[in-house]
Amino acid sequence: MIRLHMNENPYPPSENVLRAIKDSINNINRYSELKYADKLKEALASYNNASEKRIILSPGSEFLLRELINIFSGNRKLIMTNPTFFPALKHAIRNARKIIKHQLSPPNFELNREMILEELYEPTLIIVDNPNNPTGKMLLDRKFVMEILKNKDILLLVDEAYYEFVKYTFADLVDSYPNLGIVRTMDKSFSLAGLRIGYLIAGDFFLKEIYDFPRFLPIPTLFAAREALKNPEYMEENIRKILIERKRLESGLKKIGVTVFSGEVNFLLIKCDIPELSTILMDRGIMIKDLSTDWIEGFYRVSVGLPEENDKFLAEMEKITNNPALKW
Amino acid sequence: MIKVGLIVNPISGMGGSVGLKGTDGDAYKKAIELGAKPVVPRRVKDTLSLIKRKDIYFLVAKKQMGEDYVREFSFKYEVVGEIKEKTTAEDTKKIAKELISKEINLLVFAGGDGTARDIYDAIGTSVPVVAIPSGVKMFSSVFALSPYAAAKMIDSYPCEITDKEVLDIDEDAFRNNKLAAKLYGYLKVPKIESLLQQGKESSNLTVAERKRKREIAKYVAERMEKDTLYLLGPGTTLKSVADELKIEKTLLGIDAVYKGKMVGKDINEKELLNLLKKHKKAKIIVTPIGGNGFIFGRGSKQFTPQVLELVGEKNIIVVATQEKVSSLECLRVDTGDMKVDERLKGHIRVITGYKEEMIIEVK
Missing domain, CATH: 3.40.50 (Rossmann fold)
Incomplete structure (x- = not known):
């Protein structure tokens, strides 16, 4: 199966990282030690130019978002977008006191900022992924973020899972705004999805409220993440390759008549009128993310794969779009 | 076999x-x-x-x-x-x-x-x-x-x-x-x-449709005001609201409810206008048609421009399951009166569950 459905990095971690993982499993019968987590926090603080005390580690960013929703939406209204990172949204729907979702609509997928500001008359938690998954669009800018954050009763969590692809962050505002938190992951850009490593760069308000977060991540996770941070150039080179492939994938799809919404990340949002496209592709050994279950019919998210995987995907797409039996 | x-x-x-x-x-x-x-x-x-x-x-x-x-x-x-x-x-x-x-x-x-x-x-x-x-x-x-x-x-x-x-x-x-x-x-x-495909984002957490409709109904019923006439449009979501109020709804027609009691069953435009004359405060509750998202102009032609004008765009409550509304690019209106359509356009709230709303554009 060619996996173009989960926004994974198609490139494996570096040799050094793989070696660190192998070395770490010699002591796998022992619990992780606090010092391993502290070392990783130190490395993440330096990578993000943030204070070490602001880094909170988590087994993946999904877990982090779920916990933050549990802690902070019980006595606050929650605002999220639809679409967004769907597991977090589903968790929110089940657990928040009250939830307001903002539907992002084609062709621009913009956030209605006025309606968000109008909502801020009571304690509220806002969670926005920036850039947004699956549209790939940047939904927030500094001016809007600061406008939100000047209300002390409002908490803002920005999910920057794709930060390394866009290099645009609000992490530097965390020192000035206690009500801001930045959610990150090393799963995608650093090729560590199977190890699940997420972290929060937390404003003071979040730090005060979060006290019993799991402090012991699995040893291989901690070792791999630390090793990966020693050589960010390896990650950057992979990202460069992915972004080149994304462009190629985009123009290939456009050539065969598929509508592509240009994003800034390691995936593409496409619209295709061939019903059940993802099932047809799955029958041909390729997985893409069908968004119709949670969002609008006909929209799909395709992660950028290895060049040969992208070639195969484009070739199958061409065959499918030329087959009248598959069309309406 | x-x-x-x-x-x-x-x-x-x-x-x-x-x-x-x-x-x-x-x-x-x-x-x-x-x-x-x-x-x-x-x-x-x-x-x-x-x-x-x-x-x-x-x-x-x-x-x-x-x-x-x-x-x-x-x-x-x-x-x-x-x-x-x-x-x-x-x-x-x-x-x-x-x-x-x-x-x-x-x-x-x-x-x-x-x-x-x-x-x-x-x-x-x-x-x-x-x-x-x-x-x-x-x-x-x-x-x-x-x-x-x-x-x-x-x-x-x-x-x-x-x-x-x-x-x-x-x-x-x-x-x-x-x-x-x-x-x-x-x-x-x-x-x-x-x-569709399995994966960490699969939708197996989606709560069953019927249960979601009951949640919507409960939320709507709790917020109903005593001195207001409610006009319930067609559809199964609205039927759930009626079920919650313990009244029997015409599935495909428009019914009127006042103080928790049915005051008009399967009513047409004329009957709607008569009721609106009698009641100062009135609200319409509708659900969009799946797929195209029409709230007025398709499916419930009894809500004519005149009726909508009397009720006022601020008194329209839209309800739909999360599943239905999130699949829509927007909601649509086509009442046959451009001025009324224009007033209904913009962003609107849709009740999608208990204490759960979605903001979506009306075109």
Whole structure:
């Protein structure tokens, strides 16, 4: 199966990282030690130019978002977008006191900022992924973020899972705004999805409220993440390759008549009128993310794969779009 | 073995290529005169060729209503009932009833809105259907999106089933470029979404549709004001609201509720206007039509521009399951009055669950 459905990095971690993982499993019968987590926090603080005390580690960013929703939406209204990172949204729907979702609509997928500001008359938690998954669009800018954050009763969590692809962050505002938190992951850009490593760069308000977060991540996770941070150039080179492939994938799809919404990340949002496209592709050994279950019919998210995987995907797409039996 | 009924409306879809909007009634003759060719055979054969399962026993109508297509494949089948030389809606209904009496598990039919209506008249919700899209008009949301999708539904049976709308389009008005539609009924359709890929973002956490409707109903009922007249539009979501209030709702019509009691059942525009004269405060509760997102102008034509003007755009409550509304690019209005449409446009709140709302654009 060619996996173009989960926004994974198609490139494996570096040799050094793989070696660190192998070395770490010699002591796998022992619990992780606090010092391993502290070392990783130190490395993440330096990578993000943030204070070490602001880094909170988590087994993946999904877990982090779920916990933050549990802690902070019980006595606050929650605002999220639809679409967004769907597991977090589903968790929110089940657990928040009250939830307001903002539907992002084609062709621009913009956030209605006025309606968000109008909502801020009571304690509220806002969670926005920036850039947004699956549209790939940047939904927030500094001016809007600061406008939100000047209300002390409002908490803002920005999910920057794709930060390394866009290099645009609000992490530097965390020192000035206690009500801001930045959610990150090393799963995608650093090729560590199977190890699940997420972290929060937390404003003071979040730090005060979060006290019993799991402090012991699995040893291989901690070792791999630390090793990966020693050589960010390896990650950057992979990202460069992915972004080149994304462009190629985009123009290939456009050539065969598929509508592509240009994003800034390691995936593409496409619209295709061939019903059940993802099932047809799955029958041909390729997985893409069908968004119709949670969002609008006909929209799909395709992660950028290895060049040969992208070639195969484009070739199958061409065959499918030329087959009248598959069309309406 | 599963027993699958097959009914094909052999003339559906023929009007499209010659610029007619349907082949119901007299329009069929005109289509033939204009040289229209049948489109149904391709659709049906495409669907049959894409079915993967082998454990199907087809029960089919005679000749061009079923037998002609299934004969070309290796399926086991038997022919059911008699049909006239020139088939009509009556044949569709008669065969559908006969198939039900033979205890089929699933009914596959090919046609358009008119055929869907006939099937609904004949069998209601007694068995799930798979509708192969081949009509000119397919405003009803019962239709599979393609022959491929229809085949997948057949392959995946038994699976989760959902209710989809059958719309009644006034053909004469439609041919004159006016779309007048009302909700005609619901058919049961296999839910194909559940077939889609597994993964960490799979939707197995989605709460069952019916439960979601109850949650919406509870939230709406809790917020109802005593001194306000509520006009409940058609649809199963609104029926859940009525159930919550312990009143009996007309599924396809508009009912009026005041102080928790029914004060108007299946009312028309005139009756609505009369009620609005009597009550100072009134609110409309509606749900969009799945797929196209119309809240006014399709499905509930009793809410005329005049009624909407009297109620006021601030007093419109939209309800829909998360699943339904998040699948829409926007909500739509087409009341027939540009000024009223204009006032309804912008962003609106939709109640999607208990203390759960969605903000979406109205176009």
